[in-house]
Amino acid sequence: MIEKNKEYIFDIVDQGYEGEGIAKTEEGFTIFVPEALKGERVKIKIVKVKKNYAYGKLIEIITHSENREIPVCPIFKRCGGCSLQHTSYNNQLEIKTQRVKDCVTKIGKLDSSLVKNTLGMKNPYRYRNKVQLPVGINKGELQIGFFAPRSHDIINMESCFIQDEAADKVVKIVRAWIIKNNIKPYIVEGEYSKEGLLRHIMVRRGFKTYEVMVVLVTTSEKVPHKDELINALIEGIPEIKSIMLNISSKPTNVILGDKSIVLYGKDLISDYIGDFKFNISPLSFFQVNPVQTEILYSKALEFAGLSGKETVFDAYCGTGTISLFLSQKAKKVYGVEIVPEAIENAIENAKENGIDNVEFRVGKSEEIIPQMIEEGIKADVVVVDPPRKGCEKSLLEAIADMAPQRIVYVSCDPSTLARDLAILKEMGYETIKVQPVDMFPQTGHVEVVTLLVKER
Template sequence: MNKVIPVEKNKDYEIYIDGFGNMGEGVGKIDNFTIFVKGAIKGEKVRIKITKVNKNFAFGRLIEVIEAAKDRTEPTCHNYKRCGGCQMQHLSYEAQLEFKKQKVVDCIERIGKINMDSVIVHDTIGMNPPHYYRNKVQLPVGEKNSEPQIGFYAERSHEIIDIDKCYIQFEAANEIMKLVKAWMKEYKIRGYNEQTGTGTLRHIMVRRGFKTEQIMLVLVTTNENLPHKKELIETITENINEVTGIIQNINSKKTNVILGDKEITLWGKDQIQDYIGEFKFNISSKSFFQINPVQTEKLYSAALKYAGLTGKEVVFDAYCGTGTISLFLSQNAKMVYGVEIIPEAIENAKINADQNKVTNAEFIVGKSEEEIPKLIERGIKPEVVVVDPPRKGCEKVLLEAIANAGPRTIVYVSCDPATLGRDLGILCEGGYEVKEVQGVDMFPETGHVETVVLIHKK
């Protein structure tokens, strides 16, 4: 018997919102049929128009808030409803932090099948103020009616929303964006057309060292020819004193990948520097570096605290990237072994260790699930293992290898609560138990949350 779907596309309905979805969208039910409504808040009665109907759920567009929740707030940004950069400006910051805490708990309980009654779950560490925190911004460049467009893509599209200010990127980036746009207008520099592959300027990327205040501007062009670059260099350097380097990156391919392989330093240096805690890092246009350095320090401090190091321990850092967590751990460890599959990241990790005079860290290129068993075969047994995997989480074979190695403590740093929940379930089956959970709000005004979890051997 076919299931009767109680809603129709393009029809209006009133609905009570009784929960949140994964990225902070409101969730309600009509005749026990689930509806997702972006911009609606738990506890609200709203009027919606159904925009898409699937077999088990539907999506609705918010038309009117009939009864508002106490946590509703006016978005700071006038582009908020069109731009895909933020999802939660309509929710008070205190409520955002509570949502992120509950999101983590729900994923661990539901996906990992873990009883959280005996687990200490701390409140999410927030940011004050929760604005202007991104130290890197990548802005697509196009044009509309022969006018340059610089901004962010609308949600689930490649339509550029032309903006004059963004409240989550650092403030100087907003000024640089305006200067580039004015230069394009004055000298008739063409923005990129994705369909035809024509135009000169594809993207601008701006990076900033929050502690050093150094700024790098990268201009991504379709070929080496960049008309009137001298005028652009003059206007940028005269108006933004913190700029220490302007780089042209050439990307001639029809691709969604932003940066090409070839770069030309037009002015100044090709790197900036920044610090996380006491550690200094060199950052090029292509370097991986945490987007929110203020909150990164809190995240890594939580990981270091959970590791419980006394100076006598051997530590494995799986998915070590450019060695940022490894360096933090080295302060209190006997020896740290960092493993990462990307060769360039390991080269950066070695450079970062050298310039910070860290001698008790060794970095290895390869898959963690292959290299960590090799370390164990060499007789190197870890007391502590730290994992900081990408969004897809850890490979099951790695988790099993870690459990077999039997470290007293595992510290899991996660950027996705769903894969975190799955992986914690595997570790608990392997003889471990979850003790503490600490969320850190690395991306205010969005649905994302980073989490640090303390796991002990039973």
């Protein structure tokens, strides 16, 4: 029987999706060991025991895995941003491929051979074009960084190796300004402060345009010494095109408020995915890894198999990024999204790129698409890119009743994807191939694009 606070030696026999090693007792009891790797022999201390599993703290690695690497980030063990820096990038890709295979076979009841190897990056660092950093004070020390896992404790950060370098420069300048002018952070000793002013620093960077946006998220419009900060940012980072103030006064975990004020430059920056230009505001959704986004969307376009004669539905279309990619080879694309602001952005993005064969509608996909079908609008191909919870069953039923020849399913959660693939199989759709794409290197997240065809 495994006991809390006792030390044990185990072989790590499997790998969890967030980089944790998995050990088994002779009776089959499971122990999760963060930072341990499959193939290693380790000494651990048990820190938590549940009915069917336990957690162990890594004390010593007796036998090292050939896949182990020294994390490039000095705060890797404490920060909640990354979970896989301790293993080689090739092994990260294998872990993600295996995760998708496990979901497809165990939940979807499909053959694992349908899953292709995960498409990775040449350089799996410095890929994120957006960062949101909480600002706080703890034991008298200013903290700017990421939250530790499952807490509001900020891990102080000088440099983040998965963010664009511009973010590091912004943080350094803002940090100096806060200290010099005694600006009060919003988070004090891990709790929200009624007197605090500065909540978050958000930085966005155009991957192809190099344009930089800085957003100060504050509880008030009144920011002392803001001109000093503006001048320091412009002088230190010439690529800055926009400095914004976002007002967020409610005591919630939601980072951005509804009101934004321009302090310098424009209220947006621009960037490209493929040949398409997109305008990005503080509140805009835009994929954080533009390199892999282009690969993901190109794969979705390939799976759609368009010849120029097809009508396509793009469910959960967001700001229209996939819709624009599909428009290159479709006769007509209809995008549906529940967020009105996203549809406004989608319409503007289509105009910006001179695309006239797309139409966007606001509402729930599971409600709007059946209405479109009743209007006599039917799709030859349907693309879905739902949130983490997957597609509503009513939407899948409406799609199946319409009987498009192909469905392209883009997913950020392999488990809900696999569930929906099983549902679609019952509705007469065969899964042809499942392609994972590594949108978030150094983390356990993986994006997947899947092709399904109507069974004859």
